[in-house]
Amino acid sequence: MNEQVHEDSKPVIVVVGAGPGVSGSVARRFASEGYDVALLGADQAVLDDLVPGLEALGAAVGHTVADVTDERAARDAVRRFGEHTGRIDVLHFNPSAYREKDPLTLTVDELLTDVALGVGALLTVVQAARPYLVAGSRISVTGSMAADEPWQGAASLGVQKAGVRNLVHSLDxxxxxxxxxxxxVTVCGALARDGAFTPDRVAEAIWSAVTTGEGDWLSEVPYRG
Known part of the structure; x- marks a missing residue:
């Protein structure tokens, strides 16, 4: 693990499932607001690509490669982030599995494997982060309209998104x-390079949801562009 996040008065966001899309945009959005950033992802090269841009925004950045379906590895990674920074102000969860199989060909093992990533891993990282979460800390998840309008060609994705949303309600x-x-944050549209559903626009919606006041808090926020 490359540990560059330092203990200071700056808030810290841990981004789980860090990559070049929405999660990378989330990391940059929070870094632009003065957060230090910890990245947990599956690909070292992808994490390395994210770091310079975050540091240019003034963030101290730590990053670790781990399979979040490996409970021990994921718990250890999040715990190390928490121990190093002393706090976790925002835990953002992004992972999901996209498998092009309809429900007539999807096997039970494949479904459970995908749910372990898109739903079960949230339990792992929240439980690991809990000692470092304090009053005012927030947990955010990248949701999807697939929870309500699944495409049968990738049947496990809708199950994951419905399941993770349900789990978020319980966590809240x-x-x-x-x-x-x-x-x-339920993204009610397809991600694109232009228009209302770019990763940066979705990240802005996540920032808005996370910074909502206690009196107006909702455990699900639709983003319709």
Whole structure:
């Protein structure tokens, strides 16, 4: 693990499933607001590509490669981030599996493998982060309209997105008495390079959801562009 995040007064975001799309845009959006950034991803080269842009925004950046379906590896990575920074102000969860199989060809093992990534890994990282979350900390998840309007050609994706949204509702209820809230931002459109559904626009919606005041908090926020 490359540990560059330092203990100071700056808030910290941990981005799980860090990559070049929405998660990278989320990291940059929070870095632009003065957050230090910890990246947990599956590809070292991708993480290395993200770091210079984040540092240019003034963020101290730590990054680790881990398979988030490996519970021990994921817990250890998040715990190391927490121990190093002393705090986790935002935990953003982005992973999901896209498998082009309809429900007549998708096997149970394949479905469970995908759900382990897109839903189960959220449990792992939240439980690992919990000692470092304090009143005011937030958990955010990249949701999708596939939860309500699944495409049968990639049947497991809709199951993942419906499941992770449901889990976010439960997390929010479980943590709210401690001042910690969780939100799933449902992206009601297809990601694109231009228009309303660019990764940067989605990241802006996630920033807006995370920074919503307690009195107006919702555990699901649709982003319709």
């Amino acid at each position: 209820k479980s943590l709210q008495d401690d001042g910690i809230r969780a939100v799933s």
